[in-house]
Every structure is written in C-alpha cells, then in structure tokens.
Amino acid sequence: MPIDKFVTLESSCVPLPIENVDTDQIIPARFLKKTTRDGFGDSLFCDWRYDKEGNPKPDFVLNDPTYSGSILVAGKNFGSGSSREHAAWAIHGYGFKVVVSSFFADIFKNNALNNGVLPVQISDDFLNQLFEAIEADAKVVVKVDLENQTISVPSKNISEKFDINPYKKKCLINGYDDIDYLLSITDDIQAWEEKAHA
Amino acid sequence: MAGKTLFDKIWEKHVVNQVEGGPSVLYIDRHLIHEVTSPQAFAGLKERGIKVRRPEKTIATPDHNIPTMDQHLQIHDELSRFQVNKLKENCEDNGITMYGLTHPYNGIVHVIGPELGLTRPGMTIVCGDSHTSTHGAFGSIAFGIGTSEVEMVLATQCLMQTRPKTMRINVEGELKEGVTSKDIVLYIISQLTTGGGTGYFVEFAGSAIRSLSMEARMTICNMSIEMGAKGGMIAPDETTFEYVKGREFAPKGEEWEKALAEWKQLPSDPDAVFDKEIHFKAEDIEPIITYGTNPGMGLGISANIPKVEEIEKSSQKSFVKSLEYMGFNAGEAMIGKRVDYVFVGSCTNGRIEDLRAFTKFVEGKKKADNVVAWIVPGSKQVEKQALEEGLKEKLEAAGFELRQPGCSACLAMNDDKIPEGLYAVSTSNRNFEGRQGPGARTMLASPLTAAAAAVTGVITDPRTLL
Numbered sequence: 105m106p107i108d109k110f111v112t113l114e115s116s117c118v119p120l121p122i123e124n125v126d127t128d129q130i131i132p133a134r135f136l137k138k139t140t141r142d143g144f145g146d147s148l149f150c151d152w153r154y155d156k157e158g159n160p161k162p163d164f165v166l167n168d169p170t171y172s173g174s175i176l177v178a179g180k181n182f183g184s185g186s187s188r189e190h191a192a193w194a195i196h197g198y199g200f201k202v203v204v205s206s207f208f209a210d211i212f213k214n215n216a217l218n219n220g221v222l223p224v225q226i227s228d229d230f231l232n233q234l235f236e237a238i239e240a241d242a243k244v245v246v247k248v249d250l251e252n253q254t255i256s257v258p259s260k261n262i263s264e265k266f267d268i269n270p271y272k273k274k275c276l277i278n279g280y281d282d283i284d285y286l287l288s289i290t291d292d293i294q295a296w297e298e299k300a301h302a
Numbered sequence: 303m304a305g306k307t308l309f310d311k312i313w314e315k316h317v318v319n320q321v322e323g324g325p326s327v328l329y330i331d332r333h334l335i336h337e338v339t340s341p342q343a344f345a346g347l348k349e350r351g352i353k354v355r356r357p358e359k360t361i362a363t364p365d366h367n368i369p370t371m372d373q374h375l376q377i378h379d380e381l382s383r384f385q386v387n388k389l390k391e392n393c394e395d396n397g398i399t400m401y402g403l404t405h406p407y408n409g410i411v412h413v414i415g416p417e418l419g420l421t422r423p424g425m426t427i428v429c430g431d432s433h434t435s436t437h438g439a440f441g442s443i444a445f446g447i448g449t450s451e452v453e454m455v456l457a458t459q460c461l462m463q464t465r466p467k468t469m470r471i472n473v474e475g476e477l478k479e480g481v482t483s484k485d486i487v488l489y490i491i492s493q494l495t496t497g498g499g500t501g502y503f504v505e506f507a508g509s510a511i512r513s514l515s516m517e518a519r520m521t522i523c524n525m526s527i528e529m530g531a532k533g534g535m536i537a538p539d540e541t542t543f544e545y546v547k548g549r550e551f552a553p554k555g556e557e558w559e560k561a562l563a564e565w566k567q568l569p570s571d572p573d574a575v576f577d578k579e580i581h582f583k584a585e586d587i588e589p590i591i592t593y594g595t596n597p598g599m600g601l602g603i604s605a606n607i608p609k610v611e612e613i614e615k616s617s618q619k620s621f622v623k624s625l626e627y628m629g630f631n632a633g634e635a636m637i638g639k640r641v642d643y644v645f646v647g648s649c650t651n652g653r654i655e656d657l658r659a660f661t662k663f664v665e666g667k668k669k670a671d672n673v674v675a676w677i678v679p680g681s682k683q684v685e686k687q688a689l690e691e692g693l694k695e696k697l698e699a700a701g702f703e704l705r706q707p708g709c710s711a712c713l714a715m716n717d718d719k720i721p722e723g724l725y726a727v728s729t730s731n732r733n734f735e736g737r738q739g740p741g742a743r744t745m746l747a748s749p750l751t752a753a754a755a756a757v758t759g760v761i762t763d764p765r766t767l768l
C-alpha cells in the first residue's frame with residue numbers, strides 16, 4: 105500500500121507539553137477491537153479529550169479552537185508503551201502529518217514512518233523554543249523540510265536540523281513502504297533460507 | 303578485533319541483506335500473533351493478493367480480549383468475539399497453527415512461547431506486542447513490532463531494522479529476602495527512567511541475574527520495553543538449557559545435541575564491547591512499588607514519594623499531573639495506602655512460580671475484606687499445574703479465586719477492569735493512566751508485595767510478614 109508522499113509541510117501546530125505520552129493515552133486499549141485501520145482519529149487522546157459522557161473537555165488542547173494544524177508538538181519520550189500501531193493510525197486519522205518531540209519511543213517511531221507520519225526529533229532546547237513560539241502566537245507557522253532535514257519557524261528565524269535514516273527518507277519522499285521493498289528481494293530471501301538450512 | 307556480544311552474534315547470523323546507508327533486512331525465525339494487532343496485517347496481504355510466506359514459522363493465540371471466567375461459553379462482547387473469530391479465520395485461510403480459547407496450549411502469547419519450547423536461544427522472535435522482549439530471557443533477539451511489520455513478516459518472513467546500540471546492565475551480588483526479579487527490573491527502570499534504554503538492546507548480566515530461574519529472568523526481560531529498550535536478553539546457560547529440554551517443540555535427540563553446541567557459543571565474548579555499560583548492586587534493591595503513571599515512577603516500598611522540588615524542573619508539570627491522577631501527595635509515604643484491587647497475572651508475573659510465591663505467602667492468612675483480588679494464570683498449562691499442585695484449594699482457603707488464563711486486567715480489554723478512582727496493586731507491567739480501566743489507579747509491584755497488600759488491605763512491606 106503506498107503511503108502518503110512527504111516533501112515539505114508548512115502548518116500551525118497543536119502543542120501538547122506533556123512528557124512520556126504513552127500509546128495508552130494516544131489510543132486506549134478498549135478502542136483496539138476494530139479490525140480495520142480507519143476510524144481511529146475520533147478516539148485520539150480519548151480520555152484526555154472527552155468526559156465520561158463523551159462531551160469534549162474544554163481544557164484539552166484538541167478541543168481548544170485557538171490551536172489547529174497538522175503538526176503535533178509534544179513533550180519528550182512520546183509514544184512509549186504498547187506497540188499498537190493504532191496509535192499511529194489515530195494520529196494519522198486525526199490529520200497530523202508530523203509529530204515533533206525531543207525523544208520518541210522506538211516502536212512508535214517505526215509505526216509512524218510506516219504510515220507516512222514523520223516523527224521529527226529535535227533538541228530539548230529547540231522544543232522549548234517551539235513551545236514558547238506557539239504560546240506567544242498560536243497561529244505561528246512551522247516549516248518541516250524533509251529533503252533538507254530542517255524544521256524552522258520562519259517568522260522567528262530559528263531552525264534546527266533533524267536526523268532521519270536515508271532509506272526512510274527516500275521511502276517518505278517517494279511514498280514507498282517496506283513491504284514493497286521486501287517483496288522486491290524475494291529471491292535474496294529465498295537464497296538466504298536455502299543457505300541457512302543447508 | 304574486539305569480541306562479539308550475544309546480540310551481535312545472533313543479529314549477524316540473521317541479516318539477509320543490507321540496504322546501503324539504511325536498515326538491515328533481518329530474517330525472523332519465530333513469529334507470534336494474537337487477535338488485536340494482526341487483523342489489519344492479514345487484510346493488507348489480501349489486498350496485495352499475497353499469501354503468508356512461511357506459515358509454519360507463525361503461531362497464533364487469542365489472549366488480549368478473552369474472558370477469564372466461563373471460557374467454554376461464547377464471548378459475550380460482540381467486538382471481542384468478532385476479533386477472536388477473525389484470528390481463527392485468518393489462521394485457517396493461511397495454514398497457521400492457532401491455539402484457540404479451549405485448547406490446552408492457549409494462553410498469553412509470551413507465556414506459551416517459552417513453555418512450549420517455541421522460544422529458544424539464538425532465535426529472532428517478533429510479535430505485534432511490545433512485551434515480546436520476554437523471550438530474550440533465553441538468549442534470543444526478541445522485540446515487539448507494529449501491525450505493518452506483522453504484515454511484512456507474514457509476507458516475507460523478514461523485517462527492515464536499523465541495528466540498535468548495545469547496553470549491558472550488570473546486577474551483582476545477592477538479593478535480600480523478600481526481593482524478587484520484579485523488584486530488580488522496577489528498580490532498574492526507576493533508575494534509568496522510561497526513556498533510558500531507548501535506542502539500545504540490553505543484555506542483563508551479573509551474578510544476581512545468573513542466579514535467577516528462567517521464569518524470573520523472563521520477568522526482567524519482559525519489562526525491558528518499560529525502559530524504552532528495543533529488547534532485553536540474558537545469555538543462555540545451564541538454567542536455560544534445562545528449562546528448554548524436553549518441551550513440546552524443543553529439538554530432540556541428535557537435533558538437541560547440535561542445537562546445544564550452537565547455543566553454548568552464544569554468550570558475549572569476554573572482550574566484547576558494549577556501547578554502554580551500567581552496574582547495580584543487588585543488595586541496594588528493596589521491594590519496589592510505583593506511585594505514579596509510568597513504570598519509571600517507582601521507589602523502595604519504605605520510601606516516600608518525592609517532593610516536587612526534588613524533580614527536574616522540566617518534568618515537574620508531568621510529575622504533578624501524575625500525582626493528581628493517582629490522588630497522592632508529594633512527599634507522603636506509600637506504606638499504609640488504601641488498596642481496593644489486587645491483580646496477579648500478565649506476561650510479567652503470570653507464571654507458575656508467581657502463583658506459587660503468592661499462594662505460599664497468603665497460605666494460613668485471609669484476604670482483606672476491602673480487597674477484590676483477581677488471580678489469573680498466564681496460560682492453560684499454568685492453570686493446569688496450579689490445579690495439580692493444589693494451589694487452587696490453598697488460594698480458596700485464604701479467600702482467593704483462581705480465574706482462567708488471559709491478559710485480563712493488565713490492559714483491561716476484557717471485562718476485568720479496575721473501576722474509576724480505585725487503587726490496584728498489580729503484578730503487570732504498566733501503570734499508565736487508564737491502563738487497567740478508565741480512571742483506574744495502578745501501583746506496580748511483585749507478587750509478594752501484591753500478596754502483602756491482599757491480606758492487609760493496604761500497602762505493606764512484604765518483608766514484615768515473611
């Protein structure tokens with residue numbers, strides 16, 4: 105399945121300055137009973153976002169009309185815990201294309217990349233600068249340039265480089281996924297299996 | 303040239319291909335699946351029009367959604383039933399062995415792999431479940447994956463993986479009485495934080511680790527993910543070989559001898575170099591309990607919750623939010639806090655040794671009236687053994703009920719939910735907000751600490767009752 109192509113993105117941001125956001129918060133386990141990949145966006149951050157009766161909690165950032173955009177900026181160690189890809193599906197389904205944090209859990213990072221959501225890992229300092237810029241101006245535009253691996257706030261003239269595996273970068277820019285690649289090397293896998301069991 | 307680590311030896315043997323400047327194509331020996339993270343992967347295969355490449359290398363078991371009472375009846379929750387049935391249908395369509403709900407081999411995926419001899423030293427093992435790290439206790443590379451990756455393994459038996467860095471955590475010395483392997487791992491996580499292992503594959507070593515049983519080692523590797531590590535592993539030794547030998551799917555006869563010779567070569571070479579090395583002393587560890595909403599928020603049971611000013615400034619906001627959720631105050635003691643529920647079970651502490659330890663502790667005592675206790679074996683085989691050893695009767699005599707196997711209240715996908723606002727001492731692995739049910743408040747601990755809470759109705763140092 106081709107994933108969304110990603111080159112550059114300019115958007116306002118949704119700030120979530122909480123550390124160690126785990127995948128149980130991103131999507132609680134009781135929503136994992138579906139057998140399809142769609143429809144998880146409505147349950148994103150469900151227990152922070154809605155009260156018991158299902159009414160939006162006004163103090164949660166996704167319910168605050170001041171903030172909008174396709175970039176989620178979160179505190180350090182985002183996506184820890186369960187391996188549920190439903191977390192990445194929920195973030196993608198809600199409409200986020202980029203998640204920015206100073207630290208990501210490994211499995212979440214892979215899951216995000218496999219769904220065309222770019223995890224941008226930046227320094228603690230730059231993360232603080234981003235939170236401050238968003239606090240000062242909720243509509244401040246942040247630019248994510250995958251080709252040049254930079255994240256910037258053009259109006260503030262600040263930017264930082266971010267790392268990404270060159271292979272994953274190519275996949276995102278071209279909209280390829282790992283299965284396409286693995287299926288293309290079936291002969292190599294076959295040869296390896298024969299050698300391993302010889 | 304420096305020697306090789308246990309991790310290096312297994313990894314290098316499984317690299318099919320190396321993408322230039324990119325990840326390795328890693329061959330997977332054993333793939334375990336359950337009902338929650340596999341349906342979308344099978345749907346993906348169907349869309350692409352491809353079949354499972356090596357169905358004999360995948361084993362399935364429903365565990366997350368299943369009830370822990372009346373398993374002979376139909377699952378009453380419609381969505382759960384649909385998901386469990388979907389697993390069965392997908393396995394039948396693709397020739398995959400599944401141990402369904404009433405099968406004698408059914409159980410939590412990370413309990414049945416080892417007990418059936420499907421988990422062996424030197425293997426690469428994956429599952430769409432972060433606690434796959436459990437299997438690393440046998441000296442294997444085992445880690446959790448997402449559903450897209452489940453699809454990759456089903457389709458090609460391979461994964462694209464960037465080689466993680468290696469870390470060795472050495473725990474030397476002897477554990478004090480009343481301190482278990484659960485306390486070791488909770489202690490390590492409290493020292494390193496939930497992100498401290500991110501980017502690393504961890505080897506646990508040292509005399510305190512070597513002296514542990516296989517089941518105790520599994521508890522440690524199980525929670526590697528709770529420090530953010532890609533996985534955890536322990537070098538295979540006589541304890542490992544003794545455990546694997548004779549199990550249902552373990553190699554037999556000549557095959558066994560051949561395998562054993564290979565497994566003996568696996569431990570890290572004496573001159574192997576790790577990217578990071580950390581040392582702990584076993585005698586510094588006391589029974590640990592968590593007070594917050596991530597597994598790194600643990601402390602010695604006799605200690606007090608930290609004060610806000612003792613927390614790093616940037617983390618203070620999250621710390622305060624966490625205590626608010628728990629209904630605790632900074633600086634107060636854990637001992638004596640009210641307990642409403644006790645959960646013994648999960649892939650962390652749902653094995654026979656855990657049930658034995660809990661039962662031995664509560665024998666001759668009575669469950670506190672204010673406590674609801676759920677004792678849930680990790681598998682059908684654990685349940686059977688508990689019955690054969692008379693643990694069920696002993697538990698019942700003390701006022702406890704042995705339920706049927708499954709993931710149960712660890713993640714509360716079935717009916718076993720801790721009610722909102724109530725406090726649970728849980729032998730599971732995660733104390734995240736709402737993990738054990740919306741609004742549930744979880745304190746992670748060992749089976750002994752859970753037993754002490756169960757008979758006293760409050761947080762109690764188990765060493766005072768030994």
